[in-house]
Amino acid sequence: MISSPHSMETSVEAYMDIFLEMMGLQIDDAWRSDIKNYFLLSARMAKLLDEIPLAMTEDLAPVFKP
Amino acid sequence: MSSRYQVFTEAGEIARRVRSGEWRATEVLAETLRYIGEHNGKLNAFTQITEARARREAEAVDAQVARGENPGTLAGVPFAVKNLFDIKDEVTLAGSKINRQDLPAVADATLIRRMNAAGAILLGALNMGEYAYDFTGENIHYGPSRNPHDCSRMSGGSSGGSGSAVAGGMVPIALGSDTNGSIRVPSSLCGIFGLKPTYGRLSRAGTFPFCPSLDHVGPLARSAQDLALAYDALQGDDEQDPVMANRGIEPSMTGLEESVMELKIAIAGGYFRKQATVAAEQALARVAGVLRLSEEVELLGTAQARAAAYLITNAESSNLHLARLRRYAAEYDPDVRDRMLAGTLLPASWTIQAQRFRSVFRADMHNIFGRFDLLLAPATPMTAPLIGQRTMELDGEQMLVRPHLGLYTQPFSLVGLPVVVVPVASADAMPIGVQIIAAPWQEEKALRLARYLELSGFTSPVPHN
Numbered sequence: 001m002i003s004s005p006h007s008m009e010t011s012v013e014a015y016m017d018i019f020l021e022m023m024g025l026q027i028d029d030a031w032r033s034d035i036k037n038y039f040l041l042s043a044r045m046a047k048l049l050d051e052i053p054l055a056m057t058e059d060l061a062p063v064f065k066p
Numbered sequence: 067m068s069s070r071y072q073v074f075t076e077a078g079e080i081a082r083r084v085r086s087g088e089w090r091a092t093e094v095l096a097e098t099l100r101y102i103g104e105h106n107g108k109l110n111a112f113t114q115i116t117e118a119r120a121r122r123e124a125e126a127v128d129a130q131v132a133r134g135e136n137p138g139t140l141a142g143v144p145f146a147v148k149n150l151f152d153i154k155d156e157v158t159l160a161g162s163k164i165n166r167q168d169l170p171a172v173a174d175a176t177l178i179r180r181m182n183a184a185g186a187i188l189l190g191a192l193n194m195g196e197y198a199y200d201f202t203g204e205n206i207h208y209g210p211s212r213n214p215h216d217c218s219r220m221s222g223g224s225s226g227g228s229g230s231a232v233a234g235g236m237v238p239i240a241l242g243s244d245t246n247g248s249i250r251v252p253s254s255l256c257g258i259f260g261l262k263p264t265y266g267r268l269s270r271a272g273t274f275p276f277c278p279s280l281d282h283v284g285p286l287a288r289s290a291q292d293l294a295l296a297y298d299a300l301q302g303d304d305e306q307d308p309v310m311a312n313r314g315i316e317p318s319m320t321g322l323e324e325s326v327m328e329l330k331i332a333i334a335g336g337y338f339r340k341q342a343t344v345a346a347e348q349a350l351a352r353v354a355g356v357l358r359l360s361e362e363v364e365l366l367g368t369a370q371a372r373a374a375a376y377l378i379t380n381a382e383s384s385n386l387h388l389a390r391l392r393r394y395a396a397e398y399d400p401d402v403r404d405r406m407l408a409g410t411l412l413p414a415s416w417t418i419q420a421q422r423f424r425s426v427f428r429a430d431m432h433n434i435f436g437r438f439d440l441l442l443a444p445a446t447p448m449t450a451p452l453i454g455q456r457t458m459e460l461d462g463e464q465m466l467v468r469p470h471l472g473l474y475t476q477p478f479s480l481v482g483l484p485v486v487v488v489p490v491a492s493a494d495a496m497p498i499g500v501q502i503i504a505a506p507w508q509e510e511k512a513l514r515l516a517r518y519l520e521l522s523g524f525t526s527p528v529p530h531n
Contacts, residue, residue, distance in 0.1 A: 020411070
């Protein structure tokens with residue numbers, strides 16, 4: 001289960017440090033604020049989606065066929 | 067009609083006159099190159115002009131006509147492509163500095179070959195937002211492509227050069243790509259027609275990917291007829307693109323001027339009414355007025371559909387660029403880089419939820435299209451912002467321009483629906499577009515309505531200067 005974006009916001013700096021290192025990504029300190037803001041924008045998007053309960057039977061659409 | 071070719075002539079007219087021998091493709095090309103030379107410094111639409119190749123292609127078309135052969139439906143028509151399309155022997159920049167180190171393309175993209183096969187003349191590559199992650203038409207490495215109706219304003223992105231070149235009269239047809247709105251946003255801001263086809267309709271083979279499960283390619287043009295003409299030439303099966311539906315060719319030109327009276331059309335409400343500026347509302351009202359529409363349908367889950375498209379784009383593009391981000395992060399446009407770096411951090415659950423919601427929204431839209439043939443919605447919430455403008459106010463909320471200018475186009479990208487943008491122009495105001503959304507594989511209906519609206523006065527405005 002994903003964390004709520006609100007609780008994630010408080011620890012997002014630490015989360016960024018850990019995962020950027022795990023992904024082998026090095027960043028300049030000057031980029032940090034914008035990366036964080038874009039991550040928080042994604043978190044808001046994820047929260048919107050989280051508000052719609054999906055049935056357990058609802059498959060994902062990784063290769064989309066209209 | 068002048069006896070000599072002039073810029074802003076429609077593609078269909080050029081092709082007809084070249085086929086008849088009244089105009090020579092080489093003369094059309096010469097005038098087009100002269101005009102581009104005069105205006106590209108101002109609009110910054112082209113990043114490369116493939117003049118020698120264009121001359122060879124135009125000479126070949128003239129030779130075909132001289133032999134009594136038919137060069138095709140686009141005989142002698144100049145066109146250009148967003149610089150993420152492979153052009154044989156040229157480096158595919160995709161708006162970046164990093165790609166300059168790549169080897170030149172070994173073959174043309176499929177859609178360039180299709181345009182050439184119909185007799186069209188490739189003039190070169192067009193400016194775009196870096197790696198297509200953009201709604202503004204700005205580019206830190208190559209400068210912004212500019213809006214021909216006001217050069218201080220954005221062309222829209224990411225196919226900004228395509229919008230600028232077509233609206234500015236440099237070419238009657240350009241090709242672009244549209245992942246979340248990158249054909250439709252520049253079409254709206256520049257006041258031209260644009261088509262994002264059904265996902266899997268037109269081949270993306272030989273284009274630089276951005277977000278494979280959302281990437282589309284399509285044409286932009288100054289008339290609905292030219293849009294349909296290009297669309298028909300671009301269709302066809304292609305095993306080189308794994309998501310192609312390979313439905314063969316379903317021509318749109320033959321029925322383009324047939325009646326639209328039987329079409330059931332509704333206005334998309336709810337989400338699409340919340341953040342529109344007065345200009346966007348008035349444009350939609352004008353189109354609805356001509357069609358005498360009043361029925362409004364609320365598409366439940368549209369905000370979530372937009373959110374899902376945003377997350378999928380963020381995650382997929384970041385994954386595609388991961389190796390480059392590790393090595394060349396400082397070489398990216400900061401606005402692209404920082405968004406992609408953020409995308410590398412997304413929990414898998416967020417993107418899986420987005421993909422699952424995609425199935426739900428697809429089913430909802432299928433139900434809507436059981437009741438209606440077409441939907442109308444604004445293409446952008448506002449007319450072209452100023453170049454360099456970072457934020458905009460919509461419905462009382464300040465938000466960044468770059469990630470949010472496509473908030474009306476993104477939901478339909480999520481489920482791969484075909485959409486045509488029709489320009490709405492007013493005296494002394496910047497143009498803005500209206501989207502015509504159809505069910506999967508029903509491009510013909512959207513193009514037919516676009517043509518009807520064009521004949522009703524919704525035409526692409528010629529820039530004053």
